[in-house]
Amino acid sequence: MSSRVVLLGPPGAGKGTQASLIAEGGAGAHIASGDLFRKHLGEGTELGALAKTYMDKGELVPDDVTIRMVLERMEEPDARDGYVLDGFPRTLEQAKALDAALEDQGRGIDAALLIEVESEELVRRLAGRWICRRCQAPYHEAFSPPRTTGCCDSCGGELYQRDDDKPDVVRARLETYERQTAPLVGYYESQGKLARVNGQQSVERVTEDLEAAFGA
Ligand code: ADP
Numbered sequence: 001m002s003s004r005v006v007l008l009g010p011p012g013a014g015k016g017t018q019a020s021l022i023a024e025g026g027a028g029a030h031i032a033s034g035d036l037f038r039k040h041l042g043e044g045t046e047l048g049a050l051a052k053t054y055m056d057k058g059e060l061v062p063d064d065v066t067i068r069m070v071l072e073r074m075e076e077p078d079a080r081d082g083y084v085l086d087g088f089p090r091t092l093e094q095a096k097a098l099d100a101a102l103e104d105q106g107r108g109i110d111a112a113l114l115i116e117v118e119s120e121e122l123v124r125r126l127a128g129r130w131i132c133r134r135c136q137a138p139y140h141e142a143f144s145p146p147r148t149t150g151c152c153d154s155c156g157g158e159l160y161q162r163d164d165d166k167p168d169v170v171r172a173r174l175e176t177y178e179r180q181t182a183p184l185v186g187y188y189e190s191q192g193k194l195a196r197v198n199g200q201q202s203v204e205r206v207t208e209d210l211e212a213a214f215g216a
C-alpha cells in the first residue's frame with residue numbers, strides 16, 4: 001500500500017537503510033536529499049559544487065535550493081502515489097514548505113517516523129559505513145557487510161567511504177542535527193503525526209516497527 005512518509009533521525013540512525021526497505025515493500029519512491037546532492041556532485045553540476053561546500057563542513061545546504069530540488073523530485077511519476085522522504089525535511093522552513101506544497105494538492109503526509117539511536121552508536125555506525133558509488137546503498141563493515149568486500153550486493157557498484165563520515169565532520173553533523181532538525185520532532189508531534197521507533201535493534205526489527213507505525 002502506498003504511503004507518504006517522512007523518516008526523521010540523526011545521521012547514522014538508519015534512515016537510508018530503512019527507507020529503501022520500506023519503499024521496496026510498496027510504500028512508494030525512496031527520495032533521499034543527501035543522495036540527490038551526491039548525484040549532482042558526481043555529475044559535476046553547479047548545484048553539486050554548491051552543496052559540497054556545506055556538506056564538507058557538516059552544515060545544511062540552504063533551504064531554497066534544497067526545497068526546490070526535493071519538490072521537483074517529488075513530481076516524478078514514481079512518486080505520484082507514495083514516497084519515503086529520507087533526510088528531508090531537516091529544518092522547520094523545509095517542513096513548512098513541504099506541508100504547503102502538499103496542501104496545494106489537498107494532501108498531507110501520513111506519518112513522520114523518528115528513528116532513535118544513541119550518539120555513541122551513531123559514531124560507530126558512521127565510522128564503518130561504506131556506500132555504493134552507483135546506487136548509494138549503505139553497508140557497514142561489521143554490522144551489515146556486503147557479500148563481496150568492496151562491492152554492492154544490489155548493483156555490483158564500487159563501495160566507498162563518504163568524506164563527511166570522518167570523525168570531525170560527524171561531530172559537526174550531530175550538532176547540526178540537534179540545533180536545526182531535532183525541533184521537527186515537536187512540529188510533527190503537534191500535528192499528531194509523530195511515531196518513535198527504537199533504532200537500536202536489528203535492521204529487520206526496525207523495519208517491522210516502522211511499518212507497524214504507519215500502518216503498512
Ligand atoms: P546522513 O547520512 O547524515 O543522514 P545525508 O546523506 O542525508 O546524511 O546528508 C548529507 C549532507 O547533505 C548533510 O550533512 C547536508 O550537508 C546535506 N543535506 C542532505 N539533506 C539535506 C537537507 N534536507 N537540507 C539541507 N542539507 C541537506
Ligand code: ADP
Binds near residue numbers: 009010017
Ligand atoms: P542514515 O541514512 O540515517 O545516515 P544509514 O542507513 O546509512 O543511516 O545507516 C548508517 C550505518 O549504520 C550504515 O553503515 C548501515 O549499514 C548501518 N546500520 C543501519 N541500520 C543498522 C542497524 N539496525 N544496526 C546496525 N547497523 C545499522
Ligand code: ZN
Binds near residue numbers: 134154
Ligand atoms: Zn549499488
